[in-house]
Amino acid sequence: MKKISAYPGIIYLIVFFYLPLLIVIVYSFGFPNFKFDYYIEISKPLYFKVFLNSFILAGITTISCFLLAYPLAYYIALRAQKWKNLLLILLILPFWMSLLLRTYAIMNILNTFGLMFTFTAVVIGMVYDYLPFMVLPLYASLEKLKKSQIEASYVLGANPWKTFFKITLPQSKSGIIAGVILVFIPSLGEFVVPAMLGGTYVTIGTITWDLFLRYHDWWRGSALSMLYMAIIFIALAFYMRKEGKIEI
Amino acid sequence: MVEFAVELDGVSKKYGNFEAVSNIKISIRRGEFFSILGPSGSGKTTILRLIAGLIFPDSGLIKIMGQNCTFIPPYKRNIGMVFQDLALFPHLNVFENVAYGLRIRKLPEIEIKRKVCEWLEIVNLDPKIFSRRKINQLSGGQQQRVAIARALAIEPSVLLLDEPLGSLDLKLRQHMMSELKKIQRTVKTTFVYVTHDQSEALVMSDRLAVMNQGKVEQVGSPIEVYEKPQTRFVAEFIGEMNFIPAEVCEDHLLSELGKIKVSKINGAKKVVLGVRPEKIKVGNKAENVFRGKIEEVTYLGGFLKIKVNVNGVKIKCITSSNGLREEDEIEIGWNSEEAIVFEA
Amino acid sequence: MMQIFVLIVFTILYAPIVLVIISSFFDAGNFTLKWFEDVFQDEKILKAFYNSITLAILSTLFSVILGTASAYAFLRSKMKFESLFYTPIIIPEITEALSLLLFYKFLSFPLGFFSVLLGHIAFNIAFVFVIVKARLSGYEKSIEEVSLTLGANEVQTFFRVTIPIAMPGIVAASLIAFTLSWDNFIKTVFTTGPGFQTLPLLIWSQAARGVVSPSLSALTTLMLLISMILAYFYVRISIKRE
Numbered sequence: 082m083k084k085i086s087a088y089p090g091i092i093y094l095i096v097f098f099y100l101p102l103l104i105v106i107v108y109s110f111g112f113p114n115f116k117f118d119y120y121i122e123i124s125k126p127l128y129f130k131v132f133l134n135s136f137i138l139a140g141i142t143t144i145s146c147f148l149l150a151y152p153l154a155y156y157i158a159l160r161a162q163k164w165k166n167l168l169l170i171l172l173i174l175p176f177w178m179s180l181l182l183r184t185y186a187i188m189n190i191l192n193t194f195g196l197m198f199t200f201t202a203v204v205i206g207m208v209y210d211y212l213p214f215m216v217l218p219l220y221a222s223l224e225k226l227k228k229s230q231i232e233a234s235y236v237l238g239a240n241p242w243k244t245f246f247k248i249t250l251p252q253s254k255s256g257i258i259a260g261v262i263l264v265f266i267p268s269l270g271e272f273v274v275p276a277m278l279g280g281t282y283v284t285i286g287t288i289t290w291d292l293f294l295r296y297h298d299w300w301r302g303s304a305l306s307m308l309y310m311a312i313i314f315i316a317l318a319f320y321m322r323k324e325g326k327i328e329i
Numbered sequence: 330m331v332e333f334a335v336e337l338d339g340v341s342k343k344y345g346n347f348e349a350v351s352n353i354k355i356s357i358r359r360g361e362f363f364s365i366l367g368p369s370g371s372g373k374t375t376i377l378r379l380i381a382g383l384i385f386p387d388s389g390l391i392k393i394m395g396q397n398c399t400f401i402p403p404y405k406r407n408i409g410m411v412f413q414d415l416a417l418f419p420h421l422n423v424f425e426n427v428a429y430g431l432r433i434r435k436l437p438e439i440e441i442k443r444k445v446c447e448w449l450e451i452v453n454l455d456p457k458i459f460s461r462r463k464i465n466q467l468s469g470g471q472q473q474r475v476a477i478a479r480a481l482a483i484e485p486s487v488l489l490l491d492e493p494l495g496s497l498d499l500k501l502r503q504h505m506m507s508e509l510k511k512i513q514r515t516v517k518t519t520f521v522y523v524t525h526d527q528s529e530a531l532v533m534s535d536r537l538a539v540m541n542q543g544k545v546e547q548v549g550s551p552i553e554v555y556e557k558p559q560t561r562f563v564a565e566f567i568g569e570m571n572f573i574p575a576e577v578c579e580d581h582l583l584s585e586l587g588k589i590k591v592s593k594i595n596g597a598k599k600v601v602l603g604v605r606p607e608k609i610k611v612g613n614k615a616e617n618v619f620r621g622k623i624e625e626v627t628y629l630g631g632f633l634k635i636k637v638n639v640n641g642v643k644i645k646c647i648t649s650s651n652g653l654r655e656e657d658e659i660e661i662g663w664n665s666e667e668a669i670v671f672e673a
Numbered sequence: 674m675m676q677i678f679v680l681i682v683f684t685i686l687y688a689p690i691v692l693v694i695i696s697s698f699f700d701a702g703n704f705t706l707k708w709f710e711d712v713f714q715d716e717k718i719l720k721a722f723y724n725s726i727t728l729a730i731l732s733t734l735f736s737v738i739l740g741t742a743s744a745y746a747f748l749r750s751k752m753k754f755e756s757l758f759y760t761p762i763i764i765p766e767i768t769e770a771l772s773l774l775l776f777y778k779f780l781s782f783p784l785g786f787f788s789v790l791l792g793h794i795a796f797n798i799a800f801v802f803v804i805v806k807a808r809l810s811g812y813e814k815s816i817e818e819v820s821l822t823l824g825a826n827e828v829q830t831f832f833r834v835t836i837p838i839a840m841p842g843i844v845a846a847s848l849i850a851f852t853l854s855w856d857n858f859i860k861t862v863f864t865t866g867p868g869f870q871t872l873p874l875l876i877w878s879q880a881a882r883g884v885v886s887p888s889l890s891a892l893t894t895l896m897l898l899i900s901m902i903l904a905y906f907y908v909r910i911s912i913k914r915e
Contacts, residue, residue: 090743097795101776177904179856186689430823
């Protein structure tokens with residue numbers, strides 16, 4: 082009886098989410114023909130360069146986010162409850178506005194420093210846009226860490242550095258993995274930031290845009306997207322096998 | 330005028346392969362305080378949910394006030410239910426919680442107001458103070474009272490209570506027990522009370538059913554169930570009892586203690602004799618007397634609990650005689666009508 | 674040390690936004706509201722604003738109804754395949770956007786307001802589902818059962834008990850759904866057709882050329898304001914819930 086009320090939602094998602102994904106697969110095999118040409122083509126150096134670009138950008142973004150986010154998350158996690166809430170709200174607040182607006186905002190500053198249309202500009206934009214996705218899971222895992230554990234480590238004779246590497250870091254592992262996934266995967270396919278700030282830096286996101294919206298090349302575009310999705314699912318499957326489930 | 334508020338006739342319910350209750354026959358009289366007592370997983374909550382109509386039986390008949398309502402949905406049964414977690418509505422204040430069933434029945438506003446105040450007073454909550462309170466502003470005991478008032482406000486044919494006192498601390502629980510009994514006396518509604526706590530069942534009930542593994546072991550008044558348990562399970566679950574394995578030999582029993590006289594025996598050859606610790610007397614003024622050595626003495630304030638080793642069988646007794654020490658040799662005994670013979 | 678670091682990070686986080694807001698109030702060093710006047714006199718912007726708000730309201734409305742009904746069903750009747758509702762959150766937005774575009778092309782569905790709206794609803798259903806389900810799972814089913822014993826049938830119980838209890842979750846989900854739709858760029862740009870433009874698309878069409886103009890900053894400031902108001906209510910609700 083109650084199950085019926087789930088059907089409209091399920092049917093909606095099947096029609097407007099799962100069916101479209103199926104059509105991408107169909108196109109990637111050369112609809113209305115059936116051939117593997119497009120998959121072969123996207124494994125050529127031209128596209129390989131695009132994937133490499135995206136991986137480099139996503140990698141640098143992820144590492145930079147991590148280096149900034151870890152001390153920030155650590156700092157917030159050790160505050161009193163009242164301050165924690167305030168700091169978290171302050172952190173999340175800018176993310177209630179769209180990536181587009183935030184990237185537009187950062188354009189102003191990059192313009193002032195004459196950095197527009199450089200790789201540096203793209204990295205700055207990416208880190209700016211993705212930082213909270215790293216901070217929040219790190220915070221969540223560090224918050225569970227008790228101050229007494231750190232104190233116990235001191236009492237047992239470990240100095241602050243040893244304590245950090247032996248106590249703090251291992252316990253935030255799940256947060257680190259979640260943060261890396263949350264930053265790395267979407268930044269791999271990011272379009273807005275490289276397109277607005279990067280000029281000629283081609284990534285998976287910008288080439289997908291070009292293939293679909295400029296050249297209307299559904300077939301190459303579909304094959305490329307399938308490859309991108311495959312990478313994501315392999316990464317997620319690997320993570321889920323290790324951790325059992327995704328905690329966000 | 331019907332005699333029974335609730336009748337269950339051969340009711341069974343399965344969950345997959347698990348038989349939650351099987352072939353239940355219980356008749357609950359109008360206006361009585363009836364408890365269903367059993368360990369967790371014995372099927373007592375299932376019975377309550379069957380009476381409420383929250384689940385339907387696989388077989389059997391359920392009658393409420395003489396009418397067959399085996400497959401009638403809960404909202405057409407006119408029963409009240411107090412859930413284990415109380416299930417108070419967090420979005421409504423105390424007044425609106427109690428008024429909920431009355432509003433569903435579309436009673437006039439004046440009537441609702443009058444009834445809600447009346448019921449709040451019956452459960453000892455001052456309507457002037459508590460009406461506008463939110464649920465999370467109430468103590469555990471006050472929440473119980475609201476849940477009871479809400480269930481009673483619709484003037485149900487029967488009130489079902491599913492371990493409602495479980496979450497309270499001991500003192501408050503004892504207080505609420507006498508309070509519940511008092512409320513039941515005042516409103517004269519049939520109460521069906523599910524619990525795993527024997528003291529709750531013994532103190533409050535007019536009659537109770539003891540359940541085990543989906544079956545009813547015994548139905549009777551608290552005195553009957555305590556004094557004359559029909560099965561070994563009932564004897565073990567309610568109160569304490571010494572069990573002595575024995576064999577029937579003509580009109581008496583033979584056990585490791587020796588020969589035991591009994592008032593009656595059943596057909597079985599191998600039996601277990603049950604004697605409550607408080608029925609065992611220290612000294613030799615009883616029909617069955619045995620010598621043994623005291624192994625353990627526990628002072629319980631006013632009386633002693635001792636463990637006596639008689640020929641390797643450990644017998645627990647409760648006695649008020651002072652001056653008993655561990656290692657003492659004593660005589661203990663009981664009269665034949667105070668022991669019960671169970672099948673082994 | 675740490676404090677200075679944190680201070681710097683937060684400054685960097687807010688500086689661009691604050692600068693956009695400031696720049697939208699100044700013309701060659703003088704305070705002015707003329708950029709805002711420009712915004713309100715620009716037919717194109719007003720039309721895009723109207724489109725954005727209609728889109729956000731309708732997609733919120735439908736996704737909240739569908740998502741809430743599904744969340745309730747999944748929670749109370751132990752249905753399988755719950756992950757059906759999580760995939761849309763995990764899949765990259767650009768993939769979802771292009772799949773919708775292909776879907777519409779495949780069916781020759783005309784691109785415009787409806788194609789955008791249908792896509793937004795799909796994405797929002799998943800978010801509503803997750804949020805409302807989390808809220809409802811804080812209550813045992815006994816709360817609905819007690820209503821049944823008090824004489825309310827299933828439909829009455831749903832509207833008098835389930836919906837009010839889920840309300841904080843529904844409001845939070847609505848705010849998120851509205852914001853996601855209001856700000857959405859990628860899915861909108863892939864599924865829109867000629868003649869249907871939203872505010873993010875308008876900003877994109879100018880900003881993509883690297884143009885930073887004061888009237889664009891004024892428009893951005895106004896959009897920020899709306900997002901911040903939504904965020905404020907969201908934070909208030911989630912704190913109250915705790």
